[in-house]
Amino acid sequence: MYGRKVKLRFLFIVLILITLILTAFLVLKSLEENVVYFQSPSEIKLLSELDKKKIRVGGMVKKNSIFITANEVKFIITDFKNDINVTYSGAIPNLFEEGKGVVAEGFLKDRSLFSATKILAKHDENYMPPEVKEALGKK
Amino acid sequence: MLFSIIGHYSLILGLLISLTLIFFSINNFKNSKSFDTKILSFTFLQFILVVVSFLCLILSFIFSDFSNETVFNNSHTTKPLFYKISGTWGNHEGSLLLWLLVLTLFIFLFLIKTKNQPIKYKILTLVFQQVIIIGFFVFLIKTSNPFNYLYPIPEEGLGLNPILQDPALAIHPPILYLGYVGSSIIFSSALAATSLNMISKKWASHIKKWVLISWVFLTLGILLGSIWAYYELGWGGFWFWDPVENVSLMPWLALTTLLHCVLVLEKKLVLTSWVIILSISTFTLSMCGTFLVRSGILNSVHTFANDPERGLFILIFLFSLIFISLFIFFFFHKPNQSNLNNFFWLSKETSIIINNWFMMYFLSVVLVGTVYPIFLDVLTSEKISVGPPFYHKLIIPFLIPFLLIMAIGPKLKWIKSNLEDKVYLISLLFISFLLSFLIVKNFNSNFLINTILISSALYLFFVTLRDFFIMKKNNISQNIAHFGFSLLILSILFNSLFSTEIITNLKVGETFETSTTKIIFKNINQKKEKNYKSVVGNFSIQNSNGKIDNLSPELRIYNQPNIVTSEADIKTTLLSDKFLVINLVQNQDYFNVRYQVKPFMLWIWLSVLLISLGALISLFKKEYEK
Numbered sequence: 185m186y187g188r189k190v191k192l193r194f195l196f197i198v199l200i201l202i203t204l205i206l207t208a209f210l211v212l213k214s215l216e217e218n219v220v221y222f223q224s225p226s227e228i229k230l231l232s233e234l235d236k237k238k239i240r241v242g243g244m245v246k247k248n249s250i251f252i253t254a255n256e257v258k259f260i261i262t263d264f265k266n267d268i269n270v271t272y273s274g275a276i277p278n279l280f281e282e283g284k285g286v287v288a289e290g291f292l293k294d295r296s297l298f299s300a301t302k303i304l305a306k307h308d309e310n311y312m313p314p315e316v317k318e319a320l321g322k323k
Numbered sequence: 324m325l326f327s328i329i330g331h332y333s334l335i336l337g338l339l340i341s342l343t344l345i346f347f348s349i350n351n352f353k354n355s356k357s358f359d360t361k362i363l364s365f366t367f368l369q370f371i372l373v374v375v376s377f378l379c380l381i382l383s384f385i386f387s388d389f390s391n392e393t394v395f396n397n398s399h400t401t402k403p404l405f406y407k408i409s410g411t412w413g414n415h416e417g418s419l420l421l422w423l424l425v426l427t428l429f430i431f432l433f434l435i436k437t438k439n440q441p442i443k444y445k446i447l448t449l450v451f452q453q454v455i456i457i458g459f460f461v462f463l464i465k466t467s468n469p470f471n472y473l474y475p476i477p478e479e480g481l482g483l484n485p486i487l488q489d490p491a492l493a494i495h496p497p498i499l500y501l502g503y504v505g506s507s508i509i510f511s512s513a514l515a516a517t518s519l520n521m522i523s524k525k526w527a528s529h530i531k532k533w534v535l536i537s538w539v540f541l542t543l544g545i546l547l548g549s550i551w552a553y554y555e556l557g558w559g560g561f562w563f564w565d566p567v568e569n570v571s572l573m574p575w576l577a578l579t580t581l582l583h584c585v586l587v588l589e590k591k592l593v594l595t596s597w598v599i600i601l602s603i604s605t606f607t608l609s610m611c612g613t614f615l616v617r618s619g620i621l622n623s624v625h626t627f628a629n630d631p632e633r634g635l636f637i638l639i640f641l642f643s644l645i646f647i648s649l650f651i652f653f654f655f656h657k658p659n660q661s662n663l664n665n666f667f668w669l670s671k672e673t674s675i676i677i678n679n680w681f682m683m684y685f686l687s688v689v690l691v692g693t694v695y696p697i698f699l700d701v702l703t704s705e706k707i708s709v710g711p712p713f714y715h716k717l718i719i720p721f722l723i724p725f726l727l728i729m730a731i732g733p734k735l736k737w738i739k740s741n742l743e744d745k746v747y748l749i750s751l752l753f754i755s756f757l758l759s760f761l762i763v764k765n766f767n768s769n770f771l772i773n774t775i776l777i778s779s780a781l782y783l784f785f786v787t788l789r790d791f792f793i794m795k796k797n798n799i800s801q802n803i804a805h806f807g808f809s810l811l812i813l814s815i816l817f818n819s820l821f822s823t824e825i826i827t828n829l830k831v832g833e834t835f836e837t838s839t840t841k842i843i844f845k846n847i848n849q850k851k852e853k854n855y856k857s858v859v860g861n862f863s864i865q866n867s868n869g870k871i872d873n874l875s876p877e878l879r880i881y882n883q884p885n886i887v888t889s890e891a892d893i894k895t896t897l898l899s900d901k902f903l904v905i906n907l908v909q910n911q912d913y914f915n916v917r918y919q920v921k922p923f924m925l926w927i928w929l930s931v932l933l934i935s936l937g938a939l940i941s942l943f944k945k946e947y948e949k
Contacts, residue, residue: 207684211691211717218713219696222706240708252913254828254835274826275558276906276915278887 220289225266234292241268241298242287250282261286261298272300327391330379331470337372337427338460340365341453348446348453355442362449363434369456370427377424380469381411389480392471393417399482399883401854409493410483415617415633416469418496422613423459425504426452433508433533440529447515448508454647455507458640466633482883485855491551499544499571503612505537506574506605509581513602514648518655522595527588530602534585535942537605538578539935545571546931557889557904559824559919561927564711569693570612576686577605580679582938587675594676596658603648610641615697674732681725688717719776726779726812729805730786733798748786755781766820777816783809800944804937810930814923821922828913831860835916841865842918855881857890860905860914874903900924 222240223231241261249260256273259282270288280286280303290300344365351359380393384407389395397414398407412421430452437445463469486492512530516522548571553561562568581601584594618634692709699705731748759777763770787806790798825842827835835842845861858878865871877890891904899922906915 203680207687211688214713214716215691215695215709218716219707219709222708240706250908250911252828252908252911254833254913257828257908257915275904275917276908278557278889278906280906280908 222287224263225261225268226263228268228292228295228298229266231295234294236291238289238291238301240287240289240304241270241300242285243268245280245282245284245286247282261288268296268298270298270300272303274300274302277303324388324390326379326383326386326388327470327472330376330383331468333372333376333379334460334464334468334470337369337376337423338457338464340369340372341457341460344369344453345450348450352443352446355446358442358445362446366427366431366434366449370424370431373420373424373427377411377420380417380420381408384408384411387480389478390473390476391469392473393469395473395477395480397483398480399854400479401882402483402488403853405490405493406483406488410487412496413483413487413492416463416467418500419459419463419467420469421496421500422504423456423463425500426456426459426507429505429508430456430511433512437529440526441519441521444512444515444519444521447518448512451511451514452507455511455644458644462633462636462640466636479883482854482881484884485879485881485886485888486555488881489551489555491547492555495544495547495551498540498547500540502537502539502541502544502578503571503574503609505533505540506578506609508533509537509602510606510648513599514651517599517651520655520657522588522599522656524589524592527585527598531582531585531589532942534578534582535938538575538582539938539942541571541575541578542931542935542938545575546928546935550928553924554891554893555888557891557906557917559891559902559904559917559921561924564692564709564714566693567616569689570608570615573686573689573693574605574608574612576682576689577601577608580682580686581605583675583679587672591672593672596652596656597679599652599656603645603652607641607645607648610637610644614638614641615693669735671732671735674728674735678725678728678732681721681728684721685718688714720772722812723775723779726783726809729808730779730783733790733801733805734786747789751785751789752778752782755779755785763820773816773820777813780809780812780816784813800937800939800941802937803940804934807930807933807935807937810926810933814926814930817923818921818927823920825916825918827916828908829916830912830914839867840918842916844914844916854883855879858907862903862916864901864903864918872901874901876903876905878905878907895925897925898922 220238220240222242225241225243228241243261243263246260246262246267249258251258256271257276258269258271260267260269262268270290272288272290287304288298288300289302289304290298293299344362347359347362347365351362380391382388383391383394384398385404387394387398387400387407389398393414393416397410397417402410411417430449433448433452434445509530512533516526516530545568548568549561552563552568553559581598584598584601587594588598614634614637617637618631692713696707696709699707734748756774756778759774759781762777763773766773783805787802787809790802791806825835825837825840827842829835829842829844831844831847833844835844841864843863843865845863847861848859850857850859857880859875860877862874862876863871864874872894874892874894876892879888879890880886881888887907889904889906891902893903894901899920902917902919902921904917906917908915
């Protein structure tokens, strides 16, 4: 009915379409699994149930809240409305200071305790992560 | 003061020359018997004007002329001379001036180096490049003038961000820009060639040189940035999948794909549309990167100022460029069907095309990962971030077929071929598999995927290694580049599999001990330099076989701006790096200590240099007889 060339071309197009759909599916699926949501201490207070997924918490490091021992750092992240206690063992970036903005990545233990796996480095003293700025602006 | 005025007027003159050039070009295009030499001299003049303007900015920085706003914002009298100069492009305005410098440099070089091509083509390329140049002139003068005047004149400047005060980062922007912005000439000439319907083998071998030049510089630029991040940011990694890294990786992937397509086009007249699309998208991706970084949407060390006006300007400019190129592509490009089905499944072309599809896939993964959070933020104002697991999960499995095809593809001939020496290829595959099985054996996690991954990288390694000894003519550059790539993947794999890390908090004099390593924090010294004070921690690290390394990482407290940076101390040997970095937590006695052993770190850098060497050889290789 159709020539060999046409058939081949048709097969080729179908193959490409299937690959494209599979790729899109794969990318979206993996995106869904691997995104990390950002939440402020106040948003965490309002959570109806605790998520087991990794999240980011941001705000200010509360004054006089850093407490450091040989294998752990404890501090409090605040958005001046609600606080959350953070425990962390790992490398601390240079600009981690009391009264400065911070973003911590990790897991929620309960609504007031966050176990961080990473504290994000910033590049500049004046820089405030946009998420933190917004979280503070919402108060 | 004087320099600012000269610099500013040079820019305005440069813009006027752009308009004049377009006028001359239109005249010359209508009557294109001979190339109008006025065009060449005006292009040269324009380049010189931008150079003058750039030199003026450098001089303002050297003499700490704080009546200039850019200098005031980014310099300080106590800064060493070297960083005063590199501070010129370590900020938004200055780096855009550098961008303009590269744009004008490339079109000038293009005009004098392009000889055996139609005059109309040269003129049209110039016109397209001038459109880009005009865009950047207007952008620079209107929204980011590097010569803004400040009154009253401040006594002292605000200083350069200390983490930018570093030799690798001083040369990173110029090198990167030669690649990043250099791709503009590929964009312009592809559009010109499409409009004139002269995409041919001859054009391919002519444009190949420009693709190679951009590619080499882009690769080296990314390498420098990566090395800098490794020792300066204190995380001990070399790639973080940070959006800013991604925006440099995307044009790189597009450019690498383009390079391979051009090689096919040079031999056989196929993939013409593909080459055009890639030429357009490489520069478009560069522009996209600039938009994302400069508009303040992404936050990083490259984001200098968040001015919505700038973002809007680049966005509009970007969309007009995309619109023009798509218009030209759809209305002028006539694909020639005749050659399309002229090759068979088992051929060099097919393997290059398949690997191009993989590259496009990698590119889309990076693109989605970078852009998706921005879209979500704009649409739902939900804040998310996409981390390394996303990229690893989507990219690593597909590296396996990618590496295998990369090993076998070059063995195939053009058009149609049968694999020669199958015995060798199969036995090498077997050896690679066995070897990687032995290497990964002691690891429980992801045993299967690691074995297969390392086998395929080893396979490419062995196959390319063997080719050095067979010494086939012509393909030495390709062989070196592919060998370098296998080395790169192997180093990265071993590096991520066998790295170890200890993080702890120590007071001066304390000792930390694990089963394999003993870290002794001996003492601290204080030093004072012109623009910073530093605290040097002296550590002695003892590993299980009794070998002792002394490492002295440093904390620098800069005076202006008042920022603490940590300088890691790294002991590099052929097989592994020992990396130690400290941090002082505010008002506490404890130092945060991070010690890492990173195998094959040096080889990651060396293999990228090797890949670039391959491209360089191909660039300087004499055209062999056909």
